[in-house]
Amino acid sequence: MPPWLEHFAVAVCAISGVLAAAGRGVDLFGVLVLALVTAVGGGTIRDVCLGAEPVFWIQNPSVTVTALLTALATFVVARFWRMPLRALLVADAVGLAMFTIVGAEKSLQYQESGIIAVILGVITGVAGGIIRDVLCRELPLVFRQETFLYATAATIGSVAYVLLYRFAPSVPMPGLIGMIVILLLRLAAIVWKWRLPVFDSRT
Amino acid sequence: MPPWLEHFAVAVCAISGVLAAAGRGVDLFGVLVLALVTAVGGGTIRDVCLGAEPVFWIQNPSVTVTALLTALATFVVARFWRMPLRALLVADAVGLAMFTIVGAEKSLQYQESGIIAVILGVITGVAGGIIRDVLCRELPLVFRQETFLYATAATIGSVAYVLLYRFAPSVPMPGLIGMIVILLLRLAAIVWKWRLPVFDSRT
Amino acid sequence: MPPWLEHFAVAVCAISGVLAAAGRGVDLFGVLVLALVTAVGGGTIRDVCLGAEPVFWIQNPSVTVTALLTALATFVVARFWRMPLRALLVADAVGLAMFTIVGAEKSLQYQESGIIAVILGVITGVAGGIIRDVLCRELPLVFRQETFLYATAATIGSVAYVLLYRFAPSVPMPGLIGMIVILLLRLAAIVWKWRLPVFDSRT
Numbered sequence: 001m002p003p004w005l006e007h008f009a010v011a012v013c014a015i016s017g018v019l020a021a022a023g024r025g026v027d028l029f030g031v032l033v034l035a036l037v038t039a040v041g042g043g044t045i046r047d048v049c050l051g052a053e054p055v056f057w058i059q060n061p062s063v064t065v066t067a068l069l070t071a072l073a074t075f076v077v078a079r080f081w082r083m084p085l086r087a088l089l090v091a092d093a094v095g096l097a098m099f100t101i102v103g104a105e106k107s108l109q110y111q112e113s114g115i116i117a118v119i120l121g122v123i124t125g126v127a128g129g130i131i132r133d134v135l136c137r138e139l140p141l142v143f144r145q146e147t148f149l150y151a152t153a154a155t156i157g158s159v160a161y162v163l164l165y166r167f168a169p170s171v172p173m174p175g176l177i178g179m180i181v182i183l184l185l186r187l188a189a190i191v192w193k194w195r196l197p198v199f200d201s202r203t
Numbered sequence: 204m205p206p207w208l209e210h211f212a213v214a215v216c217a218i219s220g221v222l223a224a225a226g227r228g229v230d231l232f233g234v235l236v237l238a239l240v241t242a243v244g245g246g247t248i249r250d251v252c253l254g255a256e257p258v259f260w261i262q263n264p265s266v267t268v269t270a271l272l273t274a275l276a277t278f279v280v281a282r283f284w285r286m287p288l289r290a291l292l293v294a295d296a297v298g299l300a301m302f303t304i305v306g307a308e309k310s311l312q313y314q315e316s317g318i319i320a321v322i323l324g325v326i327t328g329v330a331g332g333i334i335r336d337v338l339c340r341e342l343p344l345v346f347r348q349e350t351f352l353y354a355t356a357a358t359i360g361s362v363a364y365v366l367l368y369r370f371a372p373s374v375p376m377p378g379l380i381g382m383i384v385i386l387l388l389r390l391a392a393i394v395w396k397w398r399l400p401v402f403d404s405r406t
Numbered sequence: 407m408p409p410w411l412e413h414f415a416v417a418v419c420a421i422s423g424v425l426a427a428a429g430r431g432v433d434l435f436g437v438l439v440l441a442l443v444t445a446v447g448g449g450t451i452r453d454v455c456l457g458a459e460p461v462f463w464i465q466n467p468s469v470t471v472t473a474l475l476t477a478l479a480t481f482v483v484a485r486f487w488r489m490p491l492r493a494l495l496v497a498d499a500v501g502l503a504m505f506t507i508v509g510a511e512k513s514l515q516y517q518e519s520g521i522i523a524v525i526l527g528v529i530t531g532v533a534g535g536i537i538r539d540v541l542c543r544e545l546p547l548v549f550r551q552e553t554f555l556y557a558t559a560a561t562i563g564s565v566a567y568v569l570l571y572r573f574a575p576s577v578p579m580p581g582l583i584g585m586i587v588i589l590l591l592r593l594a595a596i597v598w599k600w601r602l603p604v605f606d607s608r609t
Contacts, residue, residue: 019607021549027602029557030549033536036525044455049247051256053457054518061521078607112257115264119239130236134337134540135549143224143233143338151232196230201222201281252450254459315460318467322442333439337540346427346436346541354435399433404425404484 006102007066009095013039013128014070016092019083020136028075034132035071036064041128046103046120050110089190093153097182100125100154101175104161114162121158125182126151145198149189152196157182209305210269212298216242216331217273219295222286223339231278237335238274239267244331249306249323253313292393296356300385303328303357304378307364317365324361328385329354348401352392355399360385412508413472415501419445419534420476422498425489426542434481440538441477442470447534452509452526456516495596499559503588506531506560507581510567520568527564531588532557551604555595558602563588 017038018031026034040057047055057063074083103124107117126142133140142151161178164171171177188194220241221234229237243260250258260266277286306327310320329345336343345354364381367374374380391397423444424437432440446463453461463469483489509530513523532548539546548557567584570577577583594600 018605021605022607024545024549024605025551026545026549026605027551028605029561029602030546031605033546033549033557048251048454049256049258049261051258053256053455053459054516055455055457058455058518058522061519064521064525075605078605083607110257112261113264115267116261119267130338135536135546137340137543137545139227139229139340140233140236140338143227143229143236145228145230151236155232196232199221199224199227199229199231199234199278199281201225201286251454252459252461252464254461256459313460315464316467318470319464322470333541340543342430342432342543343436343439343541346430346432346439348431348433354439358435399435402424402427402430402432402434402437402481402484404428404489 005098007063008091009098010039010063010066011070012088012091012095013099014067015074015083015088016129017132018071018074018078019088020132020138022078024136026136031075032068032071034135035074036067037135038128038132039067040064041131042099042124042126043103043128045127046106046124049120049123050107050112052106052110090187093183093186093190096125096150096154096186097157097179099128100158100182101161101178104158104178105175108162108165114166117162118155118158121161122151122154125154125158145195149185149194149196153182153185153189156185208301210266211294212301213242213266213269214273215291215294215298216302217270218277218286218291219332220335221274221277221281222291223335223341225281227339229339234278235271235274237338238277239270240338241331241335242270243267244334245302245327245329246306246331248330249309249327252323252326253310253315255309255313293390296386296389296393299328299353299357299389300360300382302331303361303385304364304381307361307381308378311365311368317369320365321358321361324364325354325357328357328361348398352388352397352399356385356388356392359388411504413469414497415504416445416469416472417476418494418497418501419505420473421480421489421494422535423538424477424480424484425494426538426544428484430542432542437481438474438477440541441480442473443541444534444538445473446470447537448505448530448532449509449534451533452512452530455526455529456513456518458512458516496593499589499592499596502531502556502560502592503563503585505534506564506588507567507584510564510584511581514568514571520572523568524561524564527567528557528560531560531564551601555591555600555602559588559591559595562591 014035017034021031044055100121104117104121107120130140141147157178160181164174217238220237224234247258303324307320307324310323333343344350360381363384367377420441423440427437450461506527510523510527513526536546547553563584566587570580
């Protein structure tokens, strides 16, 4: 994973954390927390569950600097300009793809089983956003149909990556393939409004 | 602890996670997350606080499979049949008893003090449900009187277990006794509507 | 850090956890959880991210006893007397100052970089309160302007401490200086109602 791509993904998550604060009376500190939590929350849970401590952002503090500077910049810029929401959706899909596969890769490096790699990949990809939504008192976006296969794309790409890695060692760059699967699925789901069924009960 | 009992307890927690999603517009992915979090959330916090990493469900991934399959089955079944809520309450009390004592036992194995064993036992028993309720934007059920001594039963049974273990080594199977205490207290509290006092302040 | 000061800070946090329960129908167990989470939540996240496990309250269970006894006493007392809210604000500022600097100190002991020491210091100081507010379904107090530089005071004092520690080794007791900075800033912010700007966006 080239470092600039990691910083790009962190920055995108940070922006999504800041924008979630809109209209809630959140001050500058709250915005910084939301940015940081969205960017590093998923990977932190992954590392803590694996026992890979100190967690990644302590081992590599530059990602926290990227997240905080991006949040500061967004805090200022969003006052004066409309944010390019469509471009952000695409950037966010890139971030989701990257975080998910990085999470699955790290689990495999720790010799964990395939199902754990998939679960920790998805946690890395989506848990930061869940914490962001909990802090903003929203039902997590990834639990809602309108989000169009966000976590589902992460799951499918993660499964594809793990299967290729385990059973098709001759295929080059399984991680890149997994990322492309997530990215294409997510973008297709946005364009054609693909949804998962909603839970419905008789009780 | 027989493995089938652990899988039973995990399945019961997973069902309670799914049912909490009712009427909230949560999609299939959200249901799976709620099920998993309810089933393994408490034990994860326990392991992470103890330093027992990788956490139990990474060491034993079959519990995540049980939780996910149970959630899928409940997702389908709850559309067509009324869930047997009374039977589930009893099953849930079994799960509470089991998780709590398993959590206290694990702490004692790590040579922690009695009070820590009680606290980690209760965390193992109730924290998954607290996270479930936070994700669903509800005041945690275990904080409410109407829940009838849920956490209190866990606390008392956990104290009984630790006391027997420490001061009455001749008594056989203290863990089983602790579980029975929790189960009976919880069921009695449901039947006779026992409650804890609510916090009330003058400020 | 003298132990009585640590217990004092834990007790103050526990009281703030209990008072957050007012008017929400939270029962005695919920009050104990809120007290414990507010008192030890921030330090737990710090220890888990650092890999300093078992976490501090397992290594030193007496702080949990202090938190639980304080919560019980508050539960009883708050029914009959008005709580001295002003005195509590000052006590809470002392607790914030202490927890923050203790958190930053511990990070430096683990050889982490300055920015990580500041971040973990602030987490130690404010994260317990954030979890308390999430459990009570409130927007975290520290994200709101009306809280008057709570986290900002922690950040500035934490930065002052780390800078002195790193670049001015001849200055005695940098930790005490950092605490005084936090305490004075926080109290001044309350008196003169200093605020951070709120996030505002055009989207």
